[in-house]
Amino acid sequence: MDSSMLTLIGEDLHAKHQCWNSRTTNIKGHALLAHSRKKDFVVGGPTHSTHYPGAARQKLDILDIVVMKSLSQSAKLETLTALTSDHNPSLITVGYEIECQQQGAKFNYKRADWYLYERSLDETLTFDPIRCIRDIDQADDCFTDAVHTAIKGSIPQQTPQPCSIYDLPSSLKHSIAEKNRARRQWQKYRTPGLVKKYNKWTKLLRTQITRHRGEKWEAATARLKVSDNSLWRMIHRLTGRKEPNPLIHGKTHLECSNRDKAEVLADTMETSFKPNQASKLRVEVEQEITKHYLEHPPETEAATIQKCSRDEIRSLIKKLKSGKALGKDRITNQAFKMFPNAAVDHLAEIFNAYLQHQHIPKA
Secondary structure (H helix, E strand, O other), X not given: OOOOOOEEEXXXXXXXXXXXXXXXXXXXXXXXXXXXXXXXXXXXXOOOOOXXXXXXXXXXXXXXXXXXXXXXXXXXXXXXXXXXXXXXXXXXXXXXXOOOOOOXXXXXXXXXXXXXXXXXXXXXXXXXXXXXXXXXXXXXXXXXXXXXXXXXXXXXXXXOOOOHHHOOOHHHHHHHHHHXXXXXXXXXXXXHHHHHHHHHHHHHHHHHHHHHXXXXXHHHHHOOOOOOOHHHHHHHHHHXXXXXXXXXXXXXXXXXXXXXXXXXXXXXXXHHOOOOOOOHHHHHHHHHXXXXXXXXXXXXXXXXXXXXXXXXXXXXXXXXXXXXXXXOOOOOHHHHHXXXXXXXXXXXXXXXXXXXXXXXXXX
């Protein structure tokens, strides 16, 4: 807590104090409060209990707290009743507006109209003379926008699959809510009638989940067809042979216990991520080379740089592997491979302008 770094810690610190809504105060709570005042950080807790002990002689209390520092906006901490342990989960809401990066639309390249894609690029791309660095960036943006327009007009988008977590029937959601409510009442009052109610809802919920899974399986098998190969994919998924995990070899023999396997993996990771130990002679040589380069820089003119050609760019595009992750421009390698000659020429002009003006692209 000595630095001014943005800090947010939420945990059961075994520190109780009435300043963060605990029922009692212990030695760790006094020490944490004094340390917070000395180091200028905030300790907070929810308004409802987070710990429901199993023993009847123990009482409800707030054990899960949050430690905050350098937060310009307030944080809200509330207790949720969702799990079946003696600690309820806590939700921390910070008053920051986080800008989430939206994922681009996914396109179905198997149904792409590549003839329309090439024709759209031929009609959209227009090349203006590049005279300065600002013209290079503008030409780059126009080229990217033209490719996006061609993709949207010639390649259909994939229909997003609904998430199965929201397909639960209303009766199952009601049983989950009633089971959580019964559990909370039983942990709070500890009466025999409440524990019977809690066990009843737990048993009913398990029965409903089993029935729901059976109905989902029957509906899925009823949709299987031979024509679209969905039946064979399901058979392969169920009967396919799964390769066993490879054996882990130690320095002298095979490792069998989980502890020995973990030690082998830890040693491997430590060796892989260890920085290279450069020798003293190598460092001196590198320093001499750098010093000589700075004192006698090579005389290189922009006009002597060999320009990129269409064939060179086309050969490099052909070497791209399909299915790789998208870059910042959100253009797939498959779309690059289907560029017409006009698009490759346009790309060559932009590359040559970068070399001529000795300008580094934005991305």
